[in-house]
Amino acid sequence: MRAESRGARAPKGGTMFCHQCQETMRNQGCNAAKGVCGKTQEVSDLQDLLLYTCKGIGYWATKAGEKGLFDEETAFFVDRMLFATITNANFSASEFTAWTLEALKRRDAIKAAYLKAGGKPDASLPAAALWSANDAEGIKAATAKGSGGWLAVQDEDRRSLESLVLYGLKGMAAYIEHAYMIGKSSKELFVFMFRALAMLADEAADKAKLLDLVLETGKQGVAAMALLDGANSGTYGKPRITQVKTGTRGRPGILISGHDLRDLEDLLEQTKGSGVDVYTHGEMLPAHYYPYFEKYDNLYGNYGGAWWTQGKDIETFHGPVLFTSNCLVPPKEEQKARIFTTGVVGFDGCAHIGDRPEGGRKDFSAIIALAKKCQPPEQIEDVTITGGFAHDQVMALADKVVAAVKSGAIKRFVVMAGCDARQPARAYYTDVAKALPEGTVILTAGCAKYRYNKLALGDIGGIPRVLDAGQCNDSYSLALIALALKDAFGLDDVNKLPLSFDIAWYEQKAVLVLLALLSLGFKNIRLGPTLPGFLSPGVAKTLVEAFGIKGIETVDKDVAAMMAGK
Numbered sequence: 368m369r370a371e372s373r374g375a376r377a378p379k380g381g382t383m384f385c386h387q388c389q390e391t392m393r394n395q396g397c398n399a400a401k402g403v404c405g406k407t408q409e410v411s412d413l414q415d416l417l418l419y420t421c422k423g424i425g426y427w428a429t430k431a432g433e434k435g436l437f438d439e440e441t442a443f444f445v446d447r448m449l450f451a452t453i454t455n456a457n458f459s460a461s462e463f464t465a466w467t468l469e470a471l472k473r474r475d476a477i478k479a480a481y482l483k484a485g486g487k488p489d490a491s492l493p494a495a496a497l498w499s500a501n502d503a504e505g506i507k508a509a510t511a512k513g514s515g516g517w518l519a520v521q522d523e524d525r526r527s528l529e530s531l532v533l534y535g536l537k538g539m540a541a542y543i544e545h546a547y548m549i550g551k552s553s554k555e556l557f558v559f560m561f562r563a564l565a566m567l568a569d570e571a572a573d574k575a576k577l578l579d580l581v582l583e584t585g586k587q588g589v590a591a592m593a594l595l596d597g598a599n600s601g602t603y604g605k606p607r608i609t610q611v612k613t614g615t616r617g618r619p620g621i622l623i624s625g626h627d628l629r630d631l632e633d634l635l636e637q638t639k640g641s642g643v644d645v646y647t648h649g650e651m652l653p654a655h656y657y658p659y660f661e662k663y664d665n666l667y668g669n670y671g672g673a674w675w676t677q678g679k680d681i682e683t684f685h686g687p688v689l690f691t692s693n694c695l696v697p698p699k700e701e702q703k704a705r706i707f708t709t710g711v712v713g714f715d716g717c718a719h720i721g722d723r724p725e726g727g728r729k730d731f732s733a734i735i736a737l738a739k740k741c742q743p744p745e746q747i748e749d750v751t752i753t754g755g756f757a758h759d760q761v762m763a764l765a766d767k768v769v770a771a772v773k774s775g776a777i778k779r780f781v782v783m784a785g786c787d788a789r790q791p792a793r794a795y796y797t798d799v800a801k802a803l804p805e806g807t808v809i810l811t812a813g814c815a816k817y818r819y820n821k822l823a824l825g826d827i828g829g830i831p832r833v834l835d836a837g838q839c840n841d842s843y844s845l846a847l848i849a850l851a852l853k854d855a856f857g858l859d860d861v862n863k864l865p866l867s868f869d870i871a872w873y874e875q876k877a878v879l880v881l882l883a884l885l886s887l888g889f890k891n892i893r894l895g896p897t898l899p900g901f902l903s904p905g906v907a908k909t910l911v912e913a914f915g916i917k918g919i920e921t922v923d924k925d926v927a928a929m930m931a932g933k
């Protein structure tokens with residue numbers, strides 16, 4: 368664990384300071400005119416202000432909750448705002464300005480409802496519960512002061528703990544949003560979100576309580592992932608072992624990326640029988656594992672790699688591309704006409720598909736019309752990807768898996784879930800996958816898998832050596848599998864299993880997944896390719912001491928250590 372001080376440095380020539388992802392500048396924070404992801408200073412400052420306002424909403428909503436009041440529409444609005452500020456989700460200054468004005472109105476409406484119900488305001492109110500602006504000029508003035516940014520938090524341990532909570536909440540918000548789109552929601556999770564934001568609004572919150580809130584965020588994260596797991600498999604069936612093609616056929620195509628299965632469903636309903644094929648990209652790959660989508664013979668296969676390869680994948684794909692969630696990379700000018708966003712995703716200059724009408728479907732006709740005018744996608748590879756090893760499928764193979772462990776054919780499971788990203792250092796994950804001895808099984812979920820899911824790593828008595836459970840939220844499946852194995856072997860502690868973690872992170876969903884795993888009792892997790900820049904030395908020390916979290920070293924050292932159970 369590196370011990371030098373991380374966190375905020377005084378910005379030069381601007382107010383921007385963002386340290387939420389793994390690619391942050393110098394692993395400390397982006398504070399130039401633009402972040403590494405392409406987010407501008409203007410958008411970064413607007414996101415800070417929006418989240419600050421959401422903390423104010425959390426404050427009044429928590430007070431209102433004491434009077435039995437709960438506004439689900441505003442809860443979902445706040446949820447979407449947290450999601451919209453995830454790395455690579457939305458780059459539009461005008462959208463963040465409009466959302467902040469809406470957030471202020473919603474905050475003040477909840478405050479009014481609380482007062483009307485006889486509520487008494489606290490003697491001293493957090494600034495986030497009070498500030499105001501009437502128009503875009505007012506918003507601009509507030510961002511110029513850096514309102515709501517991390518630089519206002521002087522104590523680096525406080526900043527670090529608050530970052531862990533806020534980033535965990537963002538990940539949770541994304542999962543809740545996807546479940547909500549399929550008609551599943553949880554008042555408890557919304558109430559927690561409000562309560563957590565209320566605590567973040569309190570500039571003097573006790574640090575011990577903030578640490579408790581970090582751990583509770585993990586616990587609630589498990590509930591959010593379970594909610595989405597139930598929504599996905601309840602609607603689209605239980606994932607099962609599936610072979611996914613990566614080649615193409617000579618018909619026009621639409622590429623769909625992101626995590627939103629409901630968007631995929633709407634797109635397939637509107638493209639069936641149209642002569643237009645649908646290909647998945649990045650985190651949409653696991654959609655193929657759900658039986659429901661089998662009936663659409665125009666859901667052809669998966670095209671390209673993880674999110675960060677999208678520039679070249681879009682180029683050879685030739686047809687339109689739909690982004691249903693993060694991760695969108697700022698597109699080249701000539702690609703913008705083929706890029707469509709939906710949900711919380713946005714980029715100025717790219718067409719946006721509006722929300723689904725009550726009881727209806729999103730209107731994807733513009734994308735379909737464009738696809739028909741484009742050349743078919745160019746074939747860039749022709750391998751098969753095997754996946755679909757979510758918890759029910761693996762439980763169905765449990766006897767085989769347990770027997771393989773007992774016979775010594777499987778010596779160890781290595782969880783390599785998480786995110787992929789651009790840094791060359793991530794070749795480490797491909798090299799680890801190749802270097803792990805034959806008796807090891809890799810359990811994966813999230814886009815981290817693209818570092819090794821097309822390698823010929825073979826199988827152990829018919830059990831593939833890479834078991835892909837699905838999207839990053841399906842890390843929940845991996846935890847359930849580990850807990851079931853613990854029971855199958857009669858162990859009293861999941862950490863006694865022949866199981867190691869070598870997790871890759873990039874954006875804030877991975878922060879939630881990490882906190883969720885900690886809340887379930889998993890220890891000694893390796894996290895790379897770097898430890899988060901938002902961990903202060905003090906908070907990093909706490910995580911090391913309590914949970915044995917560690918950074919990665921070299922491939923050889925880490926593989927040897929994992930095989931030795933360390």
Ligand code: SF4
Binds near residue numbers: 389402411
């Ligand atoms: Fe920098 Fe990451 Fe923030 Fe983008 S999301 S500004 S790359 S820290």
Ligand code: SF3
Binds near residue numbers: 693
């Ligand atoms: Fe990938 Fe963005 Fe995180 Fe859902 S799509 S895992 S990085």
